Every structure is written in C-alpha cells, then in structure tokens.
Amino acid sequence: MARIGRAIVRVPKKIKKGDVFKVQMVITHPMETGRRKDRHGKTIPAHYITKVEFFFNDKKVTTLHTGPAISKNPYFAVMMKATESGKLTIKYEDNKGGKWEKSVPVKVS
Amino acid sequence: MKEKKYLVGIIAGGSFLVAAVTAQEQTPSHLQELLELGMHPGHAYVDEGRELFNTMKGPNGKTCASCHGEDGSKNLEGAYARMPRYYTDIGKVADLDLRILSCMTQYMGFDPKDKKFRKEFDKWSGKYRVPLATFVASLSNGMEINVQIDDPQEEEMYKKGEKLWFMRVGARDFSCGICHSVLAGKRIRLQGLPDPVKAKVYTHWPAYRFGNDRMWTMEDRVRSCFRAYFLFEKKWNEKSDWVKKPPPYSDWVIALELYMKHAANGGVIEVPGLLR
Amino acid sequence: MISRRDLLKTASAGALALLMAPALIGSSFSRDMTLEEALKEHLGATLSDLTQSDKVRIKAPTIAESGANVPVQISADVPVEEVEALYIFADANFNPWVTTVELSPMNGEVFFATRIKLAKTSVVRAIIKMKDGTLLATSKEIKVTVGGCG
Secondary structure: OOOOOOEEEEOOOOEOOOOEEEEEEEEOOOOEOOOOEOOOOOEOOOEOEEEEEEEEOOEEEEEEEEOOOEOOOOEEEEEEEOOOOEEEEEEEEEOOOOEEEEEEEEOEO | OHHHHHHHHHHHHHHHHHHHHHHHHOOOOHHHHHHHHOOOHHHHHHHHHHHHHHHOOOOOOOOHHHHHOHHHOOOOOOOHHHOOEEEOOOOEEEOHHHHHHHHHHHHOOOOOOOHHHHHHHHOOOOOOHHHHHHHHHHOOOOOEOOOOOOOHHHHHHHHHHHHHHHOOEOOOOEOHHHHHHHOOOOEEEOEEOOOOOOOOHHHHOOEEEOOOOEEEOHHHHHHHHHHHHOOOOOOOOHHHHOOOOOOOOOHHHHHHHHHHHHHOOOOEOOOOEEEO | OOOHHHHHHHHHHHHHHHHHHHHHOOOHHHOOOOHHHHHHHHHOOOHHHOEEOOOEEEEOOOEEOOOOOEEEEEEEOOOHHHEEEEEEEEOOOOOOEEEEEEOOHHHOOEEEEEEEOOOOOEEEEEEEEEOOOOEEEEEEEEEEOOEOOO
C-alpha cells in the first residue's frame, strides 16, 4: 500500500468569518486489528492509529481516540468554526510509535 | 361470493408482486453513502503518486518531473484520456501501466530485466505503478475520453478486444460479455453488474475498491477477472481447465482495455473512482 | 512403540492447542468484550444510564455490502459548548468500543464522520456525553452482507 502515515486534508477554499465548515482527512494506514491471519496462518500484529489531534493556530480543537474498529485508510471529518485565518495542524500517532503531523492553511475572509 | 374472494386474492397477490419488484429496484445505498463522504483513500494515492512523480529519482538521477514538468504540467494533462494508444518509442499499443513501465526503464534507468524491480512493479498494488497511474490519470480529470483508432496496430488490437469480450474460456465457459453485457443490470448477491461498454464505466478507473481496501488500475481488474472468475475448481485439472491470469501488459489485457475505453469515448474522466 | 493412530491423535491435539494460544494471550483488543463491559470502561455507565434522544442522529447505510467500510455520520442538535465527548459503539464487534471524539466550542457543531468496521450485522450506537453527565444516545441496526464476486 501507499506510505503508511500519509495524510491528505481538505478544507473549503472560501470560508467566511464565523462560518462552520467541514474539515476532512484520509490517512493511509493498515488499521490491523491483531486478529487477522496472513495466508501462512501467522497472526498479523495489531497496528492502528490511536490518537488524532486537531489544532488551529496552536489551540486544541478536537481529539479523536481511535482503535482498530476504524476502517483501513481511515477517513475522519469534524466541523470547525474560525473567525480568523491561520494554520490547521493535525497530529496523529499509532500503537507502534508512529508519530506524524500535517498542516494546512485555512483562509478566512 | 366466490368472485369477491378471487378479486381480493388477485389484489393481494398483485400488491405483493409490486412490493417485491420495487424492493428489488431500491439498490443498497452503501456505495452512495461512501461517495457522499466526499473523500476516500483513492485521493491519498493521487497524493502518493504526485510525490513519486516529483521526487523519486531513477538510477540515472531523473525523476518523472525532469521530462514532464512539476506535477506533470508539461504535456501530461489529457494524456490518459487518449490511452491506450500506439507509442513509437515502445513499438506497440500501450496502456497507462505499460507506458509508465516503459518510461521508467527507457528514460529513468530502471532495468526491465531486474526481477526484483519487476516483481514489485507488476504485482497487485504495484509499488510505483499504482500510485503513479492514479496520479497521471487524475491529470485528465474533467476531460472527455478520446481514444482514437488510427494506427494499424491500434486497429488490430481493437479487433482483438472486440473478439475477446465475447470469447468464452475456461471450464466455466465464461466471457466478459456474459456478466457484463448479457447479465448487466442484474445482481450478484448485493452488487449490481455494470456494463462497461454501454455505461462508460472506464471514466472511474483507476479506482479504490473498498471491498478489499486497495487501489486498482484496469490492468489489475482485467487480469483478476481471468484469475477469479474464469476458473478455478479444485476438481478440475489445473493445466487444461483453469484459465491463468494473463501476463501483465499482454495483448489479452490491452486489447480488452482498448475495447472498453473506446466504448467510453465522450465520458468525462473522474478519478480516482470508488467501487466495492 | 507409539502407534500411528496415537501419534496422529496427539499431534492434532497439540496443533489445536497451538491454534487456540493467540486467543488466550493477546491484547485487550483480541479479547471478547460485551457491550456492558465496553460502556463501563469508556463511560463508566450501563445501558440503563443512556437516554434515548431524537436530538442525536446516525446516518449510515441500512445494508452494508462490506463490513469493513461502513460510513457513519453522527450529528446532534445540542450546543457543542455543552458537550464533553461523542462515542461510537458497535454491539456485535469483539470490542464494542469504536471511537471517542472530544469536541470543543471551536468545533461549532456536534458532528463526526468516519468509516468503521463491523464484524457482522450489528446495532451501532452514538452516545453524546454532556458536561452535566447526561448521556444522550441513539442507535441503528446495520446489516452486513457480502457483495458480488471475488
């Protein structure tokens, strides 16, 4: 599959001050439950995203606690309200010590 | 009165039939609800492909962007809309997957005879092939498919595709056409059978198939049909009854792709697709 | 001299024991948990503590062609400032807890969408934990079937 831990984030291009808008993301990650066996009968170890944190201009907006019941290559969407332009930073980690970060600009007019 | 009883019976039976028919028409909306989310893992493959395109250096130090410009801005927009087609530098009709392989071996220094490289590249969910194909295909988004058949090799390949579409093979005597033309519109379990020829299904390929959480190109799809459906029963003789997966980029695959894509001419490309 | 029959018997018993081993060891995610246990662990509550509410909505397909990718969109008509967190549970999963979403006033609305895995046909629950401790909940049964060929 694609590189593990790659995130793509979408925010609307035109946001008016005070609008509530949707933030969507997809992370490439196997989200293994630890219950599956490979074709040789060996159990595939659990490997899944445990936490996703959304920050806007360094202020925490949302924390997701996740487990292997989330689908492979997870999709997450939350709503957000912004009164100023800035930077949306998303920090995410998995149970094997993987830690990543992705930032996108948010333009508010 | 007896007549009244029959009338009631007919009305009851009739309404039952109507309910059964309309229930069948309400196709499950699982795929629709997934599409409604607006974003799916296929889009991550476009991103992966873009990164490889711009930054992955071949053994001779070139990246795809070295010739095709950053993000494919030099001459790649709309290229996918015209494939498969004859390429003079390859000497045959090539689809997107073969075109990428040829570019990597002829211009980036990758060794076409390196078994390890070929195994990684050709396999299902191929390491460079799938993300690069997804990215390059996305450069034709919004454009109409426009496959032209002018070269004699293209004509020959197209005729092959037409013939292969209905050619019955294997111990089950299946052909593409049986499920995807004759029985198109009906269901296998919960899934409707699409007709790629009439419904211009190729506009949504390469696609992310959520049934197995993988990104597929049409090469993968055609080859897997042979492997999965045409096929395999343990009691049958593997050598004589089982249709093997055609080799990657072989005439079997490219001919069928050309046939299906030409049928989709005029359809607007929208990749990456999302399918079961 | 051990007979072939006895050898086969002990060998198959041994193999069976080895196969069972992962189920006996394993992390908490490989242990079967009931809904009550999952609610206790994440909410410190029981099913009877949940208040069924029309203000919470689950948008998800009634029938899923594949249990591995079920889209769910949760929303609630309550001010986000009064909400502590949003929870999703799937009754029939090995571990019914799916996810916990800690919202803040900057979210603007109570909303969360994702794709989840359902081991089999299951009731899916969305629970909104209010700051005053109330648990507003709604549920929907999602049937899991198999789609198509291959």
